[in-house]
Amino acid sequence: MNTEAARLALPTEEMKRTSDVQELQAIAKQIRREIVEMITHAKSGHPGGSLSAVEILVTLFFDVMRHDPRNPKWPDRDRFILSKGHAAPVLYSVFAECGYTPKDQLNSLRKLGSIYQGHPDARFIPALEASTGSLGEGLSIGIGMALAAKLDQRSARTYVLLGDGEIQEGQIWEAAMFGGNRRVDNLIAIVDYNRIQLDGFVDDIMPLEPLTEKWRAFNWHVIELDGHSIPALQAAFAEAAATQGKPTAIMAHTIKGQGVSFMENNPKFHGVAPTQEEMQKALAELA
Amino acid sequence: METKAKFELKLGMATREAFGKALVEAGRANRNIMALDADLSKSTYTHLFAKEFPDRFVECGIAEANMMAIAAGLASSGKIPFAASFSCFALNKGFEQLRVAVAYPKVNVKVVGTHSGISIGEDGPSQMSIEDLGLACSLPGFTVLSPADEIATRVLVHAAVAHIGPVFIRTGRPKAPVVHCPDQHFEIGGSVQLIDGVDLTIIATGLLVAEAIRAQEMLESESISVRVVDMYSIKPLDRAAIQRAARETGAIVVAEEHLVSTGLGVRVAQAVAETHPCPMEFVGIQDTYAESGTPDELMAKYGLRARDVAAAAKRVLARK
Numbered sequence: 100m101n102t103e104a105a106r107l108a109l110p111t112e113e114m115k116r117t118s119d120v121q122e123l124q125a126i127a128k129q130i131r132r133e134i135v136e137m138i139t140h141a142k143s144g145h146p147g148g149s150l151s152a153v154e155i156l157v158t159l160f161f162d163v164m165r166h167d168p169r170n171p172k173w174p175d176r177d178r179f180i181l182s183k184g185h186a187a188p189v190l191y192s193v194f195a196e197c198g199y200t201p202k203d204q205l206n207s208l209r210k211l212g213s214i215y216q217g218h219p220d221a222r223f224i225p226a227l228e229a230s231t232g233s234l235g236e237g238l239s240i241g242i243g244m245a246l247a248a249k250l251d252q253r254s255a256r257t258y259v260l261l262g263d264g265e266i267q268e269g270q271i272w273e274a275a276m277f278g279g280n281r282r283v284d285n286l287i288a289i290v291d292y293n294r295i296q297l298d299g300f301v302d303d304i305m306p307l308e309p310l311t312e313k314w315r316a317f318n319w320h321v322i323e324l325d326g327h328s329i330p331a332l333q334a335a336f337a338e339a340a341a342t343q344g345k346p347t348a349i350m351a352h353t354i355k356g357q358g359v360s361f362m363e364n365n366p367k368f369h370g371v372a373p374t375q376e377e378m379q380k381a382l383a384e385l386a
Numbered sequence: 387m388e389t390k391a392k393f394e395l396k397l398g399m400a401t402r403e404a405f406g407k408a409l410v411e412a413g414r415a416n417r418n419i420m421a422l423d424a425d426l427s428k429s430t431y432t433h434l435f436a437k438e439f440p441d442r443f444v445e446c447g448i449a450e451a452n453m454m455a456i457a458a459g460l461a462s463s464g465k466i467p468f469a470a471s472f473s474c475f476a477l478n479k480g481f482e483q484l485r486v487a488v489a490y491p492k493v494n495v496k497v498v499g500t501h502s503g504i505s506i507g508e509d510g511p512s513q514m515s516i517e518d519l520g521l522a523c524s525l526p527g528f529t530v531l532s533p534a535d536e537i538a539t540r541v542l543v544h545a546a547v548a549h550i551g552p553v554f555i556r557t558g559r560p561k562a563p564v565v566h567c568p569d570q571h572f573e574i575g576g577s578v579q580l581i582d583g584v585d586l587t588i589i590a591t592g593l594l595v596a597e598a599i600r601a602q603e604m605l606e607s608e609s610i611s612v613r614v615v616d617m618y619s620i621k622p623l624d625r626a627a628i629q630r631a632a633r634e635t636g637a638i639v640v641a642e643e644h645l646v647s648t649g650l651g652v653r654v655a656q657a658v659a660e661t662h663p664c665p666m667e668f669v670g671i672q673d674t675y676a677e678s679g680t681p682d683e684l685m686a687k688y689g690l691r692a693r694d695v696a697a698a699a700k701r702v703l704a705r706k
Binding site: 220269274 | 490
């Protein structure tokens with residue numbers, strides 16, 4: 100499907116939104132199933148870091164963010180940037196559930212001609228705010244969008260999801276310095292702190308601690324929470340919205356591979372696709 | 387044929403200064419235009435824009451990677467950001483961001499590199515941008531412009547505003563000889579034939595356009611008839627003008643203040659090879675970094691003077 104066809108396939112009815120935790124949890128479970136299926140069909144991809152971010156994206160897209168799948172370029176929309184672009188499957192599944200993109204093509208992930216490219220590619224999906232995949236750039240792009248919203252006196256917020264391994268990139272700290280110094284308070288960074296990166300555990304490769312202190316030192320408002328707790332995420336995004344004069348950084352403690360027992364906390368599933376048997380086992384757990 | 391009187395080559399302002407002034411003009415006409423800088427605004431002349439439009443100026447501090455990606459975010463929200471720095475820092479330190487955040491999604495960011503080439507002089511090779519044209523041209527979808535004087539710079543800044551898509555404009559530090567008429571037309575993908583001739587064509591860009599004109603005068607005194615073309619649009623390239631030069635004069639010298647291995651010369655050579663092959667010679671920086679010195683000393687030592695262009699012209703004529 101080309102981008103024009105994708106645009107024409109946009110929904111005509113308003114998407115379903117809810118603040119009900121159980122309803123959001125049900126959506127999260129379905130997203131997890133789709134992530135496992137997509138990556139299994141693709142035979143490659145990054146399940147662990149997609150599964151760890153599910154509640155964060157579900158809470159944002161189905162409850163917190165102002166956006167309209169019928170009008171992806173609505174100027175007053177809140178923006179979401181998946182800076183950890185390798186977690187594309189979780190965003191694709193959420194996009195499809197919102198109605199931005201066709202659900203029946205999710206399993207074309209990573210295949211030639213698919214709009215569901217290996218990493219998010221704005222050429223194929225107009226609703227994507229940025230093309231990502233090279234780590235470290237999303238927070239800076241988000242600053243640009245947040246500055247533009249302020250200049251245009253729009254109340255739009257920009258949310259950027261960062262990987263924990265990703266913030267080893269120096270550009271993140273250039274952006275952190277800028278965001279804090281310039282009081283970009285319509286910007287919210289979320290660190291998916293799942294403690295695993297490609298080569299192993301973050302603590303073994305390049306530890307980040309003390310992490311909240313680092314962001315505070317850059318003049319950010321910092322919130323630490325359980326990144327799988329939807330009520331905690333709802334409260335944190337409300338707190339971020341009420342915080343003036345500082346951007347907010349949310350340290351979301353998560354479990355890599357959350358929801359699939361044999362993927363949880365298992366570095367192998369950072370970047371390896373499940374087999375057919377593993378998929379069946381995972382789907383049984385997510386029933 | 388143009389009259390010689392036109393080419394007394396009076397010194398004009400530096401192309402970086404012409405950029406700064408043109409950006410202010412453009413900013414008055416279009417409130418979406420913004421400027422970003424990384425602690426060099428007094429050198430890049432974006433301080434003029436910052437003074438008049440403080441709300442639309444973003445001082446990023448010494449963080450070029452962050453600056454380029456912020457520019458991408460601004461452009462994605464409808465702004466027309468001009469991100470400026472020394473050319474070497476803009477292209478080298480910001481390259482990854484220009485690739486992934488700007489070129490790949492084809493975002494409407496304008497990058498202006500000042501202090502290009504070796505004519506910055508005393509600061510030396512760490513600040514000398516001799517790779518920038520090659521780097522910028524290697525980014526798919528980028529438009530790459532290299533104005534020779536204040537007249538070309540002004541028009542091309544406005545052309546960059548009108549063009550939707552990423553643009554790199556290469557400017558220099560020293561005052562630049564004025565080689566164009568005030569009413570000269572410039573457009574993306576164009577070139578200007580300054581002097582017509584039949585024996586060979588010198589295709590030059592940036593400060594080397596003035597050197598090419600001086601070389602033409604030297605060669606004319608030896609009864610060699612030289613066409614001189616200012617190839618200010620490095621990408622897209624004016625292939626029609628190149629093909630005409632190859633067909634009508636049968637020999638081409640390309641002259642630039644850039645590495646010969648990755649600059650204008652190789653791009654012209656590709657166009658010549660694909661249209662009308664003819665002997666070519668290349669004037670530029672060889673496979674080396676330069677050093678500290680006065681701009682004049684450096685241009686002489688590294689073979690970027692009119693006499694070097696004229697010598698290349700004689701070599702190419704001998705191969706015709």
